Amino acid sequence: MRTPIRVEALTIRYPGRPLPSLDDVSITVERGERLGIAGRTGAGKSSLALAVAGFIPRVVRASVAGRVLIDGTGGTDAMKAAPGDLLGRVGIVFSSPSSQLSGSKLTVREELAFGLENLGIPPSQMDGRIDAVMERLGISHLAEREPSSLSGGEQQRVAIASIVTMGPEILVLDEPAAELDPTGAAAVAALLDDLAAAGTTILHAEHDPVALGACDRVVLLEAGRIVPAMASLPPCESLAWTVGPGRQGTAVTIEHVSHRYPNGIEALRDISLKISAGEAVAIVGANGSGKTTLVKQLNGLLRPTHGRVLLDDAPTDGIPVNRLAATVGFAFQDPGDQLFERSVEREVSFGPRQLGRSGTEGSAAEISALVEAALSMTGLTGEREVNPYDLDRSRRKLVALAGVLAMDPAVLVLDEPATGQDRDGIERVGLIVRAMQAAGRTVIAITHDMAFATRWFDRVVVMHEGRLVDHPPPAA
């Protein structure tokens, strides 16, 4: 029996990076085995996944050493294989659901056929294979749906299905549940259990070893090498926000706010909520419960159709978004909506510069101090000259957060700050919340991570279908 995957002394170094991303790594995966690869962000998990799938150095340029043998010693070296060689033998699934769909098909069924078309499978055989896979993976009910209209979890399952349809015996997954909510993540986990039970060889990379609980074996990667145990990083120095004029925290009052979208959907129904100055509140709820709609009322991105929002007894009506930005700092869920500068430092200073602090006496120094403090809080001081898009997704999110912190907001609003972060990142975000609170700021966060919510916030508010379900009064 030929060994499906045999990695021998693999070393990968990307152009422009001083250190190799993988350093002399050797791993063997047996037929039908489910191997987990755990490691922090940047440890080399993605590089390993890409190499096994035959993408390095053909698609992703890098200098390489060693071999990655698929199907035994006499088999194909993934790093020298031509594009078509590994098709149908090794499949790979990435973490971002929407960018894995071909983006050119109008139904899920056609999406699944896409890979078969490229393989040159006769059309008469396609429907049979597609139906079988949809049945197996429990997505038959999605067959005629439009891929872009599906939820993240559903899209990810379709993405996995579209690979499985091509019939690979080896499946590589690079953090498949990273951008999914708990429901989606559970669905993907169940799917993997089924595939493993059916005998597929699985290579599964995750940053959280707990997610790899169902694996037969787990290998730990750190700084490109296999290690027996992960060294624990020194805990984040306790953080403090001491720059800026001592702002007394701002109380946020939401008075009977309702919001109806132009297409008629009532996202918020008569919500009243009082958040005291300097309080930290977490808002939880299922997708579609209205959490994001609610917090967007706070900085003017959305306006209530009924009711009003008050910041310290001053209503927000009529004040444009860019002026409310001086008081309410909003960190978006997707950093890609904001980042455009060529270095972290310039990016972080964009916000304070826009707030018109430049042009007044001594302001350049003020901005500088704010930027320094923000970089230090997010642990990005060493990366100030790096292009934000050269950082991994979790640290890019921290860059966006730093950009908001540097605006010295009285109210800090965070949209899903824990999603896409590894455990150290989540810890850091929690410490930032605590530090801002200690500096007297009000912090409001949307999250679906209950552990994160209960640990770092004074109050947890639950939303369901546009209403507050459970909102304990502020602690006295």
Next chain:
Amino acid sequence: MRGIATDVATGYYIAGSSRLHRRNPLTKLLGLLFVLVAAFLLPALSLAVLAALLAGVAISAGLAGALLGSLRIPSVLVVSIVVVNTLFFPGGRDVMLEVGPLSITQQGLTFGLVSAGRLLVVFVASVLFLFTTLADDLLETLVARGVSHRIAFVVQSAVQLIPRMRHRAAGILAAQQARGLSVSGSLVRRLRVLVPLVGPVLLASLVDVRERTLALEARGFGARPGRTAYRVVPDSGLDRVLRVTLIVAILAVIVSAVAGLGR
């Protein structure tokens, strides 16, 4: 989200089962080409014939109402063509009417009406084509005739990307305003706003390109020759006859126009 994607991704398409709908996309494309060639190469009188023909097709396909509704798209352009050329035609000799300092010339009026007529006829034919043809079907047909399936993919991919990107652009507008960016004010201010708005669109899209490329490669895009097609586009004997007729007609028009050059 679904609404956005469907509206723009299916474009002008109006579902139906008329005989026009059922024609093969290539047949319809040749029909459009015929109208285009005839409108521009044949004498102006043919425009009336073409217009009547197209109106008849529209009515028989039940698209007359939709067609009339769509005429608002080129309305400003058509009016402008007639007005500007009637009043301001260089080389207009025969003056028909004096309107203050301007004069309506016969040459100008003719040119304006003929140009507007041609554009309208081409527009109507295009719209009827788009009403009854799904882009995916059109592309699949072209691929079967030799157009690279990778190019067809680029078109399909772009078509679906556009609504998402426009949605995203609106989101970026909001996100940058939340960082204090002001989008109103003087022209210079508004110009300066361009980079923080366009920047994230471009950069995030470029980063996206990397991920999409990996996903495409994972699905074997372009890896092997001999790509097969899942989607079946119906073709019939009637379509084949029509196509031959149309090709002959197009060639006839071209030849008569070239021969007529010597006049």
Next chain:
Amino acid sequence: MDWLTICPEGATTPCVQPVQLAYLVAVLAVVVLVAAIGRRSRDFTTVTLSLIAVAIAINITIGSLTVVLRLPLYLDSIGTVLVGALAGPWAGALTGLLTDLVWSLLPVPGGAGPTTAFFAPVAAVIGLMAGFWADRGVFQLRSDDARIGGFLALALGIAAAAIATLAVQNTVGLGFDPDDQGSQIRFVCLGIVIALVGAATVAVSRRTIFRLRGDDPRIRTYLIAATAISAAALVFALIRLLLVPTDLGLFVAAVGAVVVAVLAVSWARRSDHARLFPVWVGGFTTGLVAALIAAPIVAGVFGGVTGGGTDALIALFRTLGLSVFGSAFAQGLTSDPLDKTISFTIVFVVLTAMPITVRTMFSRGELTVAE
């Protein structure tokens, strides 16, 4: 076959109208262009194709964004220029071509509806030129690339040809008389002479003054000088055109030119502003060519108007005596060069902010945007 001669004014014997012949040649040229693009695109990698799809969406998205921002620009070629810079002229051409075809398919505001497809050749040429200039190094981050020598030689050659044209016009006179066969031949000969002057200037200067290696400090000086001179020339020409060409007009134009030159020098010396000069030359020339190619389409298909606010401008040009084609071209000249210059600038700024991971995906990425 004696009808195959071009019609002089008021001809009675069978002949071919020059306009009809021109359109025939144009249509054939478009067919050849599309075929060439099709041939080249067979070799595009998956990366390039993904990029093109995204770029088409960018073109259309930003093209409709300018409506939101109420800017008097199109900005519908940013994706095309980007692809030209990252993946070469033919990829850029394909992007432009497909953009206008896709825009015809979709009811997105900002385009010309289903008739946008007629402008596909213009968009394709914009892509070709963007790729051409990118290969000459105009998007370089630092102004110390040896290709700048080639660019400077080219710029000098264009300037030499322009000066030669002006010189001939003001002395011997170019004179194109549709009736006089002799004058037509003279026109063609003078044209060839001017072109030769330009070419010779390019060749000679490339081997002498612009024989530069990277890191040569003279590059920056040349770019600053070029910025100042072109700014001065532009201002001079504008003032001369607008003011009555009297002696006073000449004096004012000269003074204006000098003032602008001084300002331009001080601006160009700050940080690395001088490296914007090649970008602007690239954008400006691309805009000129775009206006030139769009004019016959506007004249022939759209009756010489655009359907927008600029039609008032077209009417004005008509009253000044310009032909249908001429007024369409003049209108194009007032908007396209500026639009493309801004587009090139935006692409330049974005390329400076491009992360390494993306840059290395494109074979030209490293050539275009050096660190």
